[in-house]
Amino acid sequence: xxxxxxVGIDAGTSVIKAVAFDLAxxxxxxxxxxxxxxxxxxxxATQSLGxxxxxxxxxxxxxxxxxxxxxxxxxxxxxxxxxxxxxLIDEAxxxxxxxxxxxxxxxxxxxxxxxxGPTERARFEATGTGLNTCQQGSQLAHMDRHHPEILDxxxxxxxxxxxxxxxxxxxxxxxxxxxxxxxxxxRNREYSDTVIEALGLSHRRxxxxxxxxxxxxxxxxxxxxxxxxxxxxxxxxxxxxxDMVMTALGAGVHxxxxxxxxxxxxxxxxxxxxxxxxxxxxxxxxxTGYVICLPIPDRVTQxxxxxxxxxxxxxxxxxxEDLIAEMGERPSHSDxxxxxxxxxxxxxxxxxxxxxYISEAGERGPFVDADARASFIGLNAGHRFPDIVRAxxxxxxxxxxxxxxxxxxxxxxxxxxxxxxxxxxLRAVLAAALNTPVRVSFREEAGAAGCAMMAAVAxxxxxxxxxxxxxxxxPLLGEAxxxxxxxxxxxxxxxxxxxxxxxxxxxxxxxxxxxxDAKA
Numbered sequence: 001x002x003x004x005x006x007v008g009i010d011a012g013t014s015v016i017k018a019v020a021f022d023l024a025x026x027x028x029x030x031x032x033x034x035x036x037x038x039x040x041x042x043x044x045a046t047q048s049l050g051x052x053x054x055x056x057x058x059x060x061x062x063x064x065x066x067x068x069x070x071x072x073x074x075x076x077x078x079x080x081x082x083x084x085x086x087x088l089i090d091e092a093x094x095x096x097x098x099x100x101x102x103x104x105x106x107x108x109x110x111x112x113x114x115x116x117g118p119t120e121r122a123r124f125e126a127t128g129t130g131l132n133t134c135q136q137g138s139q140l141a142h143m144d145r146h147h148p149e150i151l152d153x154x155x156x157x158x159x160x161x162x163x164x165x166x167x168x169x170x171x172x173x174x175x176x177x178x179x180x181x182x183x184x185x186x187r188n189r190e191y192s193d194t195v196i197e198a199l200g201l202s203h204r205r206x207x208x209x210x211x212x213x214x215x216x217x218x219x220x221x222x223x224x225x226x227x228x229x230x231x232x233x234x235x236x237x238x239x240x241x242x243d244m245v246m247t248a249l250g251a252g253v254h255x256x257x258x259x260x261x262x263x264x265x266x267x268x269x270x271x272x273x274x275x276x277x278x279x280x281x282x283x284x285x286x287x288t289g290y291v292i293c294l295p296i297p298d299r300v301t302q303x304x305x306x307x308x309x310x311x312x313x314x315x316x317x318x319x320x321e322d323l324i325a326e327m328g329e330r331p332s333h334s335d336x337x338x339x340x341x342x343x344x345x346x347x348x349x350x351x352x353x354x355x356x357y358i359s360e361a362g363e364r365g366p367f368v369d370a371d372a373r374a375s376f377i378g379l380n381a382g383h384r385f386p387d388i389v390r391a392x393x394x395x396x397x398x399x400x401x402x403x404x405x406x407x408x409x410x411x412x413x414x415x416x417x418x419x420x421x422x423x424x425x426l427r428a429v430l431a432a433a434l435n436t437p438v439r440v441s442f443r444e445e446a447g448a449a450g451c452a453m454m455a456a457v458a459x460x461x462x463x464x465x466x467x468x469x470x471x472x473x474x475p476l477l478g479e480a481x482x483x484x485x486x487x488x489x490x491x492x493x494x495x496x497x498x499x500x501x502x503x504x505x506x507x508x509x510x511x512x513x514x515x516x517d518a519k520a
Contacts, residue, residue: 004073009056010082011080012447018062023461037103045100052160053164064426076459077238078451085160087162089318096153107141110145121487123224126194128302129291169295175247179211179293181292186293187278191208218238219239236459249449249473250473258412266417267310272404273302278300291303302408305362306367307357313396344389349390349394350491352388355501358374362509394429415438437490453465
């Protein structure tokens with residue numbers, strides 16, 4: 001039997017997916033298990049290591065009933081997962097405690113202290129990544145200050161995908177992407193003494209595992225993992241990069257002959273990434289964003305993420321749902337979404353400014369301010385609900401432009417993924433806001449595909465990642481949609497007003513936060 005299937009595991013925050021692809025990149029089947037984690041009143045967000053591995057194995061076994069002679073056909077397995085967070089094991093390979101997820105906020109005081117230190121800029125210039133509470137470096141530093149007994153019992157600090165890879169292979173390792181943006185230098189993809197010292201973790205350096213590149217090296221599936229997953233012992237296993245960059249790779253952040261292309265995922269949050277040579281990285285003065293290595297020599301992604309994207313539209317539509325429900329039957333969310341294009345046609349571009357900071361956590365890109373809040377500017381008695389909806393949708397274009405501005409020049413082409421990419425109205429706004437053509441990626445499971453591509457290269461199915469991209473990614477990009485030049489000028493003016501007003505509102509946010517705290 002020919003081994004003609006590669007399985008990509010994508011262990012997200014909400015769902016763990018195992019997705020099977022043939023060697024040409026066609027998706028064959030998928031199996032998913034809902035993830036489980038716990039939020040605490042103290043800001044904690046934790047997840048059981050043991051349960052996460054069990055759910056991963058269950059997702060893998062779920063493919064058996066969907067593909068004929070599945071286990072005999074698997075050529076390789078690759079794994080990616082949610083980024084940041086801290087997953088600790090002891091010398092025997094057992095969990096020390098539940099994982100601290102990227103959602104965990106307990107390290108905030110330690111982040112503030114480190115960010116005010118004299119070595120913070122040096123740390124940022126090595127990693128290219130702004131310091132925040134979700135990162136493993138911040139969390140380990142906080143544990144070291146307040147819960148050293150946890151780290152005293154720890155032998156290895158993993159990220160989520162590293163823990164799953166350990167269960168699959170028995171190998172303690174991490175990948176170049178998370179290693180470099182957390183503890184290293186994106187230029188050489190190795191750990192940095194400067195960064196580790198800036199975090200105050202030099203005495204904990206032995207907790208950091210070896211760095212392996214899953215596009216170049218695989219490890220055999222262990223006997224124990226074979227028994228739990230139903231896959232053959234010895235199956236090659238590739239350790240993927242972090243899910244954010246795997247999704248971008250699978251969706252087309254980098255394709256041959258398109259220098260300057262970028263990829264945005266417009267979902268609950270907005271993730272904006274551009275592929276650049278490591279020597280061309282633009283490090284902003286504010287010290288925000290990420291630089292994440294691609295599994296391509298000397299190639300990295302610059303990343304900015306805004307906290308809330310379609311969450312803003314969900315809020316606006318929920319208000320309409322509530323109001324209509326008071327007078328009759330509640331409409332469904334999908335009923336209202338179907339009316340968006342009609343509302344856009346009834347409204348005029350660039351008449352209102354809306355700042356999309358609807359999250360109670362504030363904003364993180366391209367600036368960091370936990371007190372930032374959403375606002376409308378320019379309302380008058382003539383404005384109606386269609387104007388509100390348009391302003392909210394235009395704000396997603398403004399937020400994307402704000403993020404890309406912090407990374408240098410605007411993209412030459414924008415590839416879109418995420419559910420909102422199906423909206424013609426949103427695509428038109430993004431194209432005009434950035435004055436660049438927009439293409440939709442029709443890759444269904446981009447994260448799983450990205451790590452499966454790494455395995456395909458590692459086992460020699462393709463001579464290079466560029467060759468794999470040409471077959472797995474490029475054909476799934478839709479036609480380029482050109483920006484409406486009549487909108488471009490309007491949005492140029494709107495963006496300047498958007499940015500100027502959000503800078504002016506900063507002291508207002510802080511005064512409102514002080515009022516909230518005083519009444520708490």
